[in-house]
Amino acid sequence: MNLSASLLASFWGGSVLSCFDFLGTQQRSIRVPDIAPGPIDEDAFLNKVPPAFEHLSVSFIKDNLAVIPGEWDAGDIKTPFYGVRSDQVPFQNVLAKIKSTDFIVWDASFFDIIGPQAKLEKIQSFEGETPHVHEAPAYVPETNELFYADTSVTGWLWAINVDTYEVRKVATNPPLANVNGARYHNGRVYATTNGGSVRAIFSINPLDGSATPVEFKHVVYRPFLWLVSHPELPNSIYFLDMKSKALVTVSNSVVTTPNGLAFSPNGSILYVADSNSTAGRPLEHHPASVRNVWAFDVSGSILSNPRLICATESGWPDGLQVTRNGYLAVAALGGVDIVDPKSGKLIGKVNTPGDIIFNLELGPRRGGQRMWLLTGRDFIYKALVKDV
Structure with missing residues (x-):
């Protein structure tokens, strides 16, 4: 890549087309010097943080990092943007600083979402253990616990008190x-389960773990009222009528590998994550695979008007949630991306460098803040944000 290679500014802001989709495997290797201690030329790449937020662990990206200086290498599909390797030491130092912060701001509107008292902490650790997928988070107010699963085990779920961290x-x-x-x-x-001899939806008593089947079918339910097909069937999205138990295929041609789902606040829009980029092995050898979030209009059990909302800049989109004001939260490699679904712009990130966030749950509201609970490969996280 030539000196001061210029990217479209909209790329870092959540544009559907990512230049890194192509650069990752086509660029030649470069020699990148070790990150050197010393002053960082922040003004060229970072905006000043508003005074009310200066005490937070936050980076405010300038101009969407539209220009990357020097010779650089984008890495592969598992490389986040701050993993770009450049021969310009000051730029490498800036990327290291961004990587170390808890919140990454692409657009000033993200400050309104997190608020000046934002906080991110690790509440359970799996470091040093065999990597597992931690999924299916559900906050239970009666016990003040986050229930979630280790998908590699059979017969039990984790439950962690979100205040005392008792597990x-x-x-x-x-x-x-x-x-x-x-x-x-x-x-x-x-x-929902998709393992063992029977795949089903279960209603679980969180106090004693007793589980009652709601629906036994040849499909996999993920999460409420959305189902994904058995491997022998086409990848599909299903609607389950909880009264009649009728199962309806609502889409099987738009989203190639349906995963997470969330509704807009008024229920008129369904967002679906397409985790197609997980289909290839090893992942880094499939940079052109899609990693999109789609939107559909909803009328009863009918989906219409599919449109592409965004593409994650690395990894794949997994679990989804929507804030009160309609912002889309996407569990992804290295954290949770916050996207404005009206424009498709990435406006901020809850940053968990080195980890993979598989899903997230919106927990209780307390004292003007909302608790976000993130299930990662290495840690379970609790974020306290304003959540407008």
Whole structure:
């Protein structure tokens, strides 16, 4: 790449087309010097943080990092933007600083979402253990616990108190395998399984782990009212009528590998993550695979008007949530991306460098803040944000 190679400014702001999709495997290797201690030329790449936020661990990106100086290498699909390797030491130092912060701001509107009292902390660690997928988070207000699953185990779920961080294992009866989607509703945790001899939706009592089947089908339920097909069937999105138990295929041609789902605040729009970039092995050898979030208009069980909202800049989109004002939260490699679905712009990131966030849950509101709970490969996180 030539000196001061220029990228479209909209790329870092959440544009659907990512230049890194192509650069990752086509660029030649370069020699990048070790990051040198000393002053960082922040003004060229970072904006000043508003005074009310100066005490936070936050970086405010300038001009969407539209220009990357020097000779540089984008890495592969598992390389976040701050993993870019440049031969310009000052730029490398700036990237190192960005990587170290808890919140990354691309657009000033993200400050309104997190608020000046924002905080991110690790509340459970799996460091040093065999990497596992931690999925299906569901906050249970009666016990003040986050329930979630280790998809590699059978017969129990994790439960962690979100204030004291006391952890317990909840045995499920019958033993459930590969729980990978969950929602709390009226005192019950509705969980889906796609492992073992039977795939089903279960209603779980969070106090004793007793589980009652809601629906046994040849499909996999992830999460409430959305189902993904058995491997022998086309990848599809399903609608389950909870009264009649009728199952309807609502889409099987737009989203190639459907994963996470979330509704807009008024329920008129369905967002679906397409994790197609997880289909290739090894992942880094498939840079052209899609990693999109789609939107559909919803009318009863009918989906229409599919449109592409955004593409994650690395990894793949997994679990989804929507804030009160309609911002889209996307669990992804290295954290949670916050996207404005009206424009597709990436406006900020809850940053978890080195980790993979598989899903997130919107927890309780307290004292003008909302608790976001993130299930990662290496840690479980709690973020306190304003959540407008």
